[in-house]
Amino acid sequence: MVNEVQKLLDSFGINAFSIKKLEGYGSTNYKITDDGGDQFVLKHYTDQKVLPLLIEEIGFVDKIKENLPYQVPYTLEKQNERIHHFADESFARLLPFLKGTFLAETRITPELSYDFGRSMALMVSELSSSKSLYFASKRTEWDLLFALKSKPLLQYIEDPHQRKIAHYFLDQFEHFTLPTLRSLPRQLIHNDFNEWNVLCEEDKVCGVIDFGDATVTPRICELAIGLAYIMQKQELPLAIASEVIRGYVSISKLSKQEIEILPSLITTRICTSVCGSAKAKKESFDSDYILISEKGGWDLLNKWIGWSPILLNDLFREAAGVQECNKKYSHLASEKTRKDRFSPALGLSYDIPIHMSSAAFQYMYDREGNAYLDAYNNIPLVGHSHPKVSEAVSKQIRTLNTNTRYHNQSLYAYAERLLEYFPAQLDRVFFVNSGTEANDLAQRLSKTFTNRNGKIVMEMGYHGHTTELVNLSAYKYNGEGGGGRNELVCELPLPKEYRGKYKSVEEYFIEAKSIIESCIDGGHEFSSLLVEPISGCGGQVPLIDGYLEQLVPWLKEKGIISISDEVQIGFGRLGKWFWGFEMQRFTPDIVVLGKPIGNGFPLAAVVTTQAIADAFDNGMEFFSSFGGNPIATEVGLAVLNIIEEEGLQKHSFETGEYFKKNLRMLQNIHPKIGDVRGEGLFLGVEFINGDGSPGGSICKKVKNQLKGMFILTGSDGKHDEVLKMKPPLCFNRGNVDRVVMAMDKVLRTI
Numbered sequence: 001m002v003n004e005v006q007k008l009l010d011s012f013g014i015n016a017f018s019i020k021k022l023e024g025y026g027s028t029n030y031k032i033t034d035d036g037g038d039q040f041v042l043k044h045y046t047d048q049k050v051l052p053l054l055i056e057e058i059g060f061v062d063k064i065k066e067n068l069p070y071q072v073p074y075t076l077e078k079q080n081e082r083i084h085h086f087a088d089e090s091f092a093r094l095l096p097f098l099k100g101t102f103l104a105e106t107r108i109t110p111e112l113s114y115d116f117g118r119s120m121a122l123m124v125s126e127l128s129s130s131k132s133l134y135f136a137s138k139r140t141e142w143d144l145l146f147a148l149k150s151k152p153l154l155q156y157i158e159d160p161h162q163r164k165i166a167h168y169f170l171d172q173f174e175h176f177t178l179p180t181l182r183s184l185p186r187q188l189i190h191n192d193f194n195e196w197n198v199l200c201e202e203d204k205v206c207g208v209i210d211f212g213d214a215t216v217t218p219r220i221c222e223l224a225i226g227l228a229y230i231m232q233k234q235e236l237p238l239a240i241a242s243e244v245i246r247g248y249v250s251i252s253k254l255s256k257q258e259i260e261i262l263p264s265l266i267t268t269r270i271c272t273s274v275c276g277s278a279k280a281k282k283e284s285f286d287s288d289y290i291l292i293s294e295k296g297g298w299d300l301l302n303k304w305i306g307w308s309p310i311l312l313n314d315l316f317r318e319a320a321g322v323q324e325c326n327k328k329y330s331h332l333a334s335e336k337t338r339k340d341r342f343s344p345a346l347g348l349s350y351d352i353p354i355h356m357s358s359a360a361f362q363y364m365y366d367r368e369g370n371a372y373l374d375a376y377n378n379i380p381l382v383g384h385s386h387p388k389v390s391e392a393v394s395k396q397i398r399t400l401n402t403n404t405r406y407h408n409q410s411l412y413a414y415a416e417r418l419l420e421y422f423p424a425q426l427d428r429v430f431f432v433n434s435g436t437e438a439n440d441l442a443q444r445l446s447k448t449f450t451n452r453n454g455k456i457v458m459e460m461g462y463h464g465h466t467t468e469l470v471n472l473s474a475y476k477y478n479g480e481g482g483g484g485r486n487e488l489v490c491e492l493p494l495p496k497e498y499r500g501k502y503k504s505v506e507e508y509f510i511e512a513k514s515i516i517e518s519c520i521d522g523g524h525e526f527s528s529l530l531v532e533p534i535s536g537c538g539g540q541v542p543l544i545d546g547y548l549e550q551l552v553p554w555l556k557e558k559g560i561i562s563i564s565d566e567v568q569i570g571f572g573r574l575g576k577w578f579w580g581f582e583m584q585r586f587t588p589d590i591v592v593l594g595k596p597i598g599n600g601f602p603l604a605a606v607v608t609t610q611a612i613a614d615a616f617d618n619g620m621e622f623f624s625s626f627g628g629n630p631i632a633t634e635v636g637l638a639v640l641n642i643i644e645e646e647g648l649q650k651h652s653f654e655t656g657e658y659f660k661k662n663l664r665m666l667q668n669i670h671p672k673i674g675d676v677r678g679e680g681l682f683l684g685v686e687f688i689n690g691d692g693s694p695g696g697s698i699c700k701k702v703k704n705q706l707k708g709m710f711i712l713t714g715s716d717g718k719h720d721e722v723l724k725m726k727p728p729l730c731f732n733r734g735n736v737d738r739v740v741m742a743m744d745k746v747l748r749t750i
């Protein structure tokens with residue numbers, strides 16, 4: 001080969017002073033410097049299949065080079081030959097070495113961004129008349145129309161957090177973008193304005209190289225791909241994107257549809273790139289050229305999740321000069337529908353409510369283009385819109401949706417899997433659709449098993465919205481509009497450590513025993529104790545350590561069974577423990593599961609012992625039309641898989657500890673914070689006034705001002721004095737920092 005190269009150079013009259021190998025794929029490339037200082041690139045190919053494409057490329061590059069204001073790599077001609085064939089059937093061509101600094105090595109200014117956009121539009125415009133036969137039928141892995149080919153490569157991404165983000169964006173592309181993309185105008189495009197293919201000089205593009213990925217595809221892909229690269233590693237990627245788009249539309253208009261799918265095309269291109277890198281890494285394909293863009297790509301995808309899709313659309317539309325008049329929404333229409341069509345009993349969060357539009361992982365987006373950090377919603381345990389949950393639903397709903405009167409593999413697989421998380425004696429499960437239903441069933445089970453009617457509950461407890469459950473929820477029956485405690489119900493004081501009636505578990509235990517004994521003496525017969533190991537509505541109050549460890553065995557001696565309501569705290573949220581009852585060191589007779597079990601899909605469960613489940617079989621069939629349907633059980637399985645795959649319990653522990661540590665630091669600065677408590681990512685901050693009284697109004701201000709800073713939290717407690725945080729478990733340290741800094745800022749102003 002060296003001889004052949006030498007011969008080729010001789011035939012061009014080039015006296016090579018130096019020959020240096022360059023990075024690249026598809027061909028072996030050499031940079032040649034002749035003795036006069038002129039520089040060339042020699043591209044050597046061994047794959048005969050690329051020959052027709054090369055011939056076409058040489059043709060269209062010759063044509064466009066005349067009109068473009070920047071250089072393109074045209075092929076030099078010698079003795080009427082552009083492609084030189086060698087005896088071993090390989091072939092080569094010689095191109096002038098284009099001068100300039102790679103975009104990758106250039107500081108990106110607004111001027112350069114604008115020119116970059118303009119250069120892409122000029123390329124698209126020049127190539128629009130090229131009728132290329134081979135490029136039209138070429139299938140390149142980098143064609144965004146075929147981006148879904150990257151989906152199987154997701155498995156090579158080692159970090160599960162990163163994997164799920166790439167999965168999410170590809171999923172969005174598949175369902176929302178691809179159908180539109182397929183219908184958009186197509187033509188030949190360069191298809192790879194990446195930072196190593198674009199040369200710059202003085203804030204202008206001075207050259208574009210490498211037509212190796214050129215293809216016929218929707219023309220919007222040119223802009224999307226360029227943006228996917230230029231936005232990486234930038235402090236203000238959206239400002240740069242806007243300039244690029246402005247530059248682009250100074251030459252060519254964009255249609256509304258093209259703009260609408262542009263954000264998704266950008267993230268899709270980054271996903272194909274990081275998926276390719278992951279596979280290459282796995283196969284120890286040690287090429288810097290392939291791996292080079294990985295970090296910038298991941299950083300941008302992670303940032304992207306925190307941007308509202310509506311904001312992106314507005315920004316891009318504005319930059320493209322496409323006016324739309326849906327910018328300013330008023331809540332008036334929503335308020336009217338709410339007022340005219342719903343009962344005023346339905347509450348809304350925050351002084352100024354939010355109209356939500358979509359969500360991803362720990363972020364929620366309203367319809368005005370704001371992105372909120374969700375530090376509050378505990379139902380989307382594994383994150384909003386998790387692609388594996390979405391896939392579980394959509395696959396199963398296309399296959400079979402039925403009920404528990406038939407054998408079903410998914411039902412059985414899920415039951416087995418779920419019960420693995422419980423002590424051996426808790427080996428029976430019922431599936432229903434909501435926490436309320438599950439609690440109601442738990443009550444029926446306990447009543448049938450013990451043949452008693454009385455119930456023991458805790459102060460400030462909440463367990464559901466039916467008549468039966470409102471009667472068992474002190475939070476409701478003692479609250480506004482409540483009818484007071486039912487005579488069959490015995491209510492125990494909440495054993496709080498902070499500002500509690502007592503200091504020790506023994507004192508609370510003695511008091512509980514005496515209340516229950518006096519009720520029993522008065523003729524009450526109790527079937528069960530219904531309790532949350534950490535009281536959510538009580539204000540994220542962990543029951544004083546060891547309380548249930550002492551109380552439950554004592555109740556058992558009296559034939560009273562225990563029901564642990566894990567609807568809010570279950571499934572690894574507490575970090576150190578998968579279930580709240582583990583934290584209180586007792587084994588309940590019945591466990592009630594809901595909310596996070598289906599990540600928002602209606603699913604709930606009651607787990608119990610064989611003895612209790614058998615006793616329930618008194619001749620009356622138990623049947624729930626939807627309870628245990630295979631869509632729900634597939635979702636349940638997906639949630640458990642995600643918790644394991646993404647190590648969410650451990651993550652919840654570590655992030656929760658970090659959160660608590662930082663909140664306690666805040667407590668040292670702000671005396672308004674009386675207590676910081678909770679476990680894992682189930683935390684509460686209790687506020688107090690200067691005189692030590694409950695700081696309900698401080699809490700309200702903090703909650704609403706945090707919302708104004710696009711952070712969602714909630715409040716609860718007897719005086720609404722506790723700020724509640726129970727975010728999706730993918731909440732990270734950066735998110736914690738944002739919440740704590742915002743709280744600091746807010747507290748300084750109150």
Ligand SMILES: Cc1ncc(COP(=O)(O)O)c(C=O)c1O
Binds near residue numbers: 433435436463464567
């Ligand atoms: C502890 C607890 N139990 C039960 C329920 C009722 O669940 P659902 O709203 O799914 O009926 C809730 C709801 O907030 C709850 O917090």
